[in-house]
Amino acid sequence: xxxxxxxxxxxxxxxxxxxxxxxxxxxxxxxxxxxxxxxxxxxxxxxxxxxxxxxxxxxxxxxxxxxxxxxxxxxxxxxxxxxxxxxxxxxxxxxxxxxxxxxxxxxxxxxxxxxxxxxxxxxxxxxxxxxxxxxxxxxxxxxxxxxxxxxxxxxxxxxxxxxxxxxxxxxxxxxxxxxxxxxxxxxxxxxxxxxxxxxxxxxxxxxxxxxxxxxxxxxxxxxxxxxxxxxxxxxxxxxxxxxxxxxxxxxxxxxxxxxxxxxxxxxxxxxxxxxxxxxxxxxxxxxxxxxxxxxxxxxxxxxxxxxxxxxxxxxxxxxxxxxxxxxxxxxxxxxxxxxxxxxxxxxxxxxxxxxxxxxxxxxxxxxxxxxxxxxxxxxxxxxxxxxxxxxxxxxxxxxxxxxxxxxxxxxxxxxxxxxxxxxxxxxxxxxxxxxxxxxxxxxxxxxxxxxxxxxxxxxxxxxxxxxxxxxxxxxxxxxxxxxxxxxxxxxxxxxxxxxxxxxxxxxxxxxxxxxxxxx
Ligand code: XMP
Numbered sequence: 001x002x003x004x005x006x007x008x009x010x011x012x013x014x015x016x017x018x019x020x021x022x023x024x025x026x027x028x029x030x031x032x033x034x035x036x037x038x039x040x041x042x043x044x045x046x047x048x049x050x051x052x053x054x055x056x057x058x059x060x061x062x063x064x065x066x067x068x069x070x071x072x073x074x075x076x077x078x079x080x081x082x083x084x085x086x087x088x089x090x091x092x093x094x095x096x097x098x099x100x101x102x103x104x105x106x107x108x109x110x111x112x113x114x115x116x117x118x119x120x121x122x123x124x125x126x127x128x129x130x131x132x133x134x135x136x137x138x139x140x141x142x143x144x145x146x147x148x149x150x151x152x153x154x155x156x157x158x159x160x161x162x163x164x165x166x167x168x169x170x171x172x173x174x175x176x177x178x179x180x181x182x183x184x185x186x187x188x189x190x191x192x193x194x195x196x197x198x199x200x201x202x203x204x205x206x207x208x209x210x211x212x213x214x215x216x217x218x219x220x221x222x223x224x225x226x227x228x229x230x231x232x233x234x235x236x237x238x239x240x241x242x243x244x245x246x247x248x249x250x251x252x253x254x255x256x257x258x259x260x261x262x263x264x265x266x267x268x269x270x271x272x273x274x275x276x277x278x279x280x281x282x283x284x285x286x287x288x289x290x291x292x293x294x295x296x297x298x299x300x301x302x303x304x305x306x307x308x309x310x311x312x313x314x315x316x317x318x319x320x321x322x323x324x325x326x327x328x329x330x331x332x333x334x335x336x337x338x339x340x341x342x343x344x345x346x347x348x349x350x351x352x353x354x355x356x357x358x359x360x361x362x363x364x365x366x367x368x369x370x371x372x373x374x375x376x377x378x379x380x381x382x383x384x385x386x387x388x389x390x391x392x393x394x395x396x397x398x399x400x401x402x403x404x405x406x407x408x409x410x411x412x413x414x415x416x417x418x419x420x421x422x423x424x425x426x427x428x429x430x431x432x433x434x435x436x437x438x439x440x441x442x443x444x445x446x447x448x449x450x451x452x453x454x455x456x457x458x459x460x461x462x463x464x465x466x467x468x469x470x471x472x473x474x475x476x477x478x479x480x481x482x483x484x485x486x487x488x489x490x491x492x493x494x495x496x497x498x499x500x501x502x503x504x505x506x507x508x509x510x511x512x513x514x515x516x517x518x519x
Contacts, residue, residue, distance in 0.1 A: 031199075071092055082168070232378060239271075
């Protein structure tokens with residue numbers, strides 16, 4: 001029963017909300033498959049998706065302008081449950097004759113929501129008639145649309161939630177998808193389960209079974225090669241494919257000399273030793289380093305590292321017989337983002353090389369078993385497949401690795417200092433139980449020297465910066481407010497234990513305007 005997990009689906013229509021992926025993740029957490037389509041998706045596409053329910057996202061537009069993107073006819077014609085969130089609610093209300101007003105009642109942040117009456121989706125928020133919700137809007141619905149009733153209000157917005165009297169159409173001015181709305185997940189779950197009738201087929205074991213069957217059918221008896229990086233996505237692909245096709249899978253792990261401390265050993269132990277995956281480990285440290293001599297520009301470094309990787313990988317892959325497929329750890333946000341890039345909606349700030357370009361040079365077909373999954377789903381699948389938490393919970397690490405964390409020219413000596421300082425920082429984060437509280441943390445090496453004093457002697461050594469950020473999606477990030485005593489301990493250890501580092505800084509730049517990485 002391989003297609004079962006997709007048989008119940010919710011469609012999320014994207015009106016430009018910064019939270020749209022979060023909405024989709026919540027629906028998946030509620031146990032239902034969903035996809036995100038642009039709000040102007042062709043009617044035919046909406047109908048053929050065959051959703052059990054539709055969620056209309058928020059968005060930056062205003063329905064007070066005549067040109068605003070409307071709720072597509074197809075959505076209302078399908079006669080299935082519809083949940084409009086923020087802009088989605090306003091568009092639904094406008095469509096049914098309500099007035100929407102701009103300004104005046106803007107609200108950003110927590111508000112107290114009061115429920116009006118019984119028998120409504122609002123019951124999912126809990127027994128109490130009052131609850132906190134997260135608001136983020138400029139416009140609001142001013143008059144009750146035809147056929148609807150008001151199911152909740154806040155002090156400044158009398159129409160904070162709406163429901164149709166006879167059809168399963170709902171509107172919420174607040175955002176149930178953000179964690180600041182305490183009952184938000186229950187509300188989405190209630191919409192998905194009770195109103196749309198989805199049974200919760202989308203869960204890790206079932207996803208794994210489905211993927212295994214799909215991969216087997218796709219590759220048959222052919223060999224598959226995978227570039228294993230030690231990151232979460234490629235690791236989960238390796239574990240999944242090992243289960244699906246066993247020895248037909250060969251992983252190639254390239255030690256480019258730009259890895260974190262202990263990474264090569266961990267990959268060998270986890271995959272080759274515990275999971276019995278065939279891993280070819282290539283020591284290409286010299287090769288990458290030589291190619292980087294004298295190169296200081298970040299984009300040049302990225303391109304060189306990407307190019308060398310492709311060469312090394314290709315040399316190895318060509319020696320494998322019967323290989324017709326290249327497995328990749330592409331995940332759903334990559335799919336959405338490349339679609340946005342293709343329509344010109346995204347802006348390139350850094351060229352993120354991973355294994356792009358490989359399929360063309362190797363003439364291999366792609367197998368991408370994680371293409372439908374969000375990162376948190378990839379992690380759950382990985383855990384279910386038995387990958388260790390240390391690997392699954394690992395912070396993201398860029399493809400060019402320490403190559404973009406040693407600023408300017410990459411030298412062996414600098415890499416060693418960066419690696420050691422990073423090891424200490426991460427070790428301390430784990431010891432203080434802070435590792436999982438930040439989204440990403442690492443050390444950046446600055447090739448400048450600073451004067452210090454140690455014992456009776458003068459020191460003139462290098463500088464490193466600690467970077468730790470909090471973020472959901474890495475598009476924006478806040479620098480992590482780590483405790484002073486913790487930072488103090490890291491700085492002391494790094495300066496005392498590493499010969500060659502005289503000074504430690506802490507990066508307090510947000511994104512934007514800074515980026516997470518320094519290069
Ligand atoms: P930035 O520096 O663009 O980073 O704010 C956002 C996230 O992307 C990661 N990153 C990369 N990942 N290849 C990758 O696979 C790259 O070239 C690359 N550059 C940045 C970065 O670590 C952060 O998680």
